[in-house]
Amino acid sequence: MDKIKLTTGPLSDKLSLNETLKKRGSCRNFSDKPIFKNQLASILWSGQGVLTRNYDMRRTTPSAGSTFPLELMVAVRKDGVEDLAQGIYHYLPGQHTLKKISEKDISEDISAACFNQEYLKKAPVTLLVASEETRTTRMYAERGQRYVYMESGAAMQNISLEAVEMGLGTVIVGAFDDAAVKKLFELEEVKPLAIMPVGYPKDKAFYA
Numbered sequence: 001m002d003k004i005k006l007t008t009g010p011l012s013d014k015l016s017l018n019e020t021l022k023k024r025g026s027c028r029n030f031s032d033k034p035i036f037k038n039q040l041a042s043i044l045w046s047g048q049g050v051l052t053r054n055y056d057m058r059r060t061t062p063s064a065g066s067t068f069p070l071e072l073m074v075a076v077r078k079d080g081v082e083d084l085a086q087g088i089y090h091y092l093p094g095q096h097t098l099k100k101i102s103e104k105d106i107s108e109d110i111s112a113a114c115f116n117q118e119y120l121k122k123a124p125v126t127l128l129v130a131s132e133e134t135r136t137t138r139m140y141a142e143r144g145q146r147y148v149y150m151e152s153g154a155a156m157q158n159i160s161l162e163a164v165e166m167g168l169g170t171v172i173v174g175a176f177d178d179a180a181v182k183k184l185f186e187l188e189e190v191k192p193l194a195i196m197p198v199g200y201p202k203d204k205a206f207y208a
């Protein structure tokens with residue numbers, strides 16, 4: 001399947017970290033306005049972007065023992081991203097690339113799999129944070145499971161703040177049917193942890 005090279009997004013740094021934190025909040029009402037591929041690239045970079053390639057292999061999110069158990073999947077709705085076709089993609093952090101998995105628009109099905117949380121139908125992009133836990137439990141045994149959850153929290157907060165920085169909104173969605181989500185994203189080995197719809201907030205006052 002196709003691979004799409006991403007350029008790192010605007011990284012505008014308009015807001016200070018404290019300003020960004022003050023504006024953080026869950027967004028559940030998305031406008032029809034598409035986002036840009038560069039913005040999606042920034043969001044993905046904030047979640048798992050590779051910073052250094054030497055022995056420490058730093059990413060934007062810390063990882064217990066640098067085991068990097070997280071995977072980010074992306075569902076793009078029809079006309080959801082200005083210069084990227086609808087479909088399901090897998091983010092490959094090492095190459096800062098999207099690998100196309102399918103051309104389906106699964107936004108309606110995601111909403112159904114999240115026990116009919118309606119606002120998910122409207123999000124231009126929906127991320128899935130998933131994990132291959134054995135990468136971490138191989139090193140830390142059972143305790144590794146909690147490390148994976150800690151790490152996913154760090155990644156999701158990065159994504160939330162990066163969204164704010166670009167005037168976009170998101171929310172962490174934990175209520176969903178695991179089996180249905182796995183099937184939708186065509187996952188075999190990895191476990192779905194959380195869903196994050198991303199888009200422009202419909203309510204202009206959201207970031208006021």
Ligand SMILES: Cc1cc2nc3c(=O)[nH]c(=O)nc-3n(C[C@H](O)[C@H](O)[C@H](O)COP(=O)(O)O)c2cc1C
Binds near residue numbers: 173
């Ligand atoms: C682990 C976790 C799971 C969540 N799951 C959902 C969810 O399934 N649906 C939803 O609408 N919000 C979900 N939320 C968002 C919370 O409802 C929200 O953070 C909370 O109401 C506080 O609002 P705020 O984020 O705007 O400060 C979740 C948040 C967390 C941290």
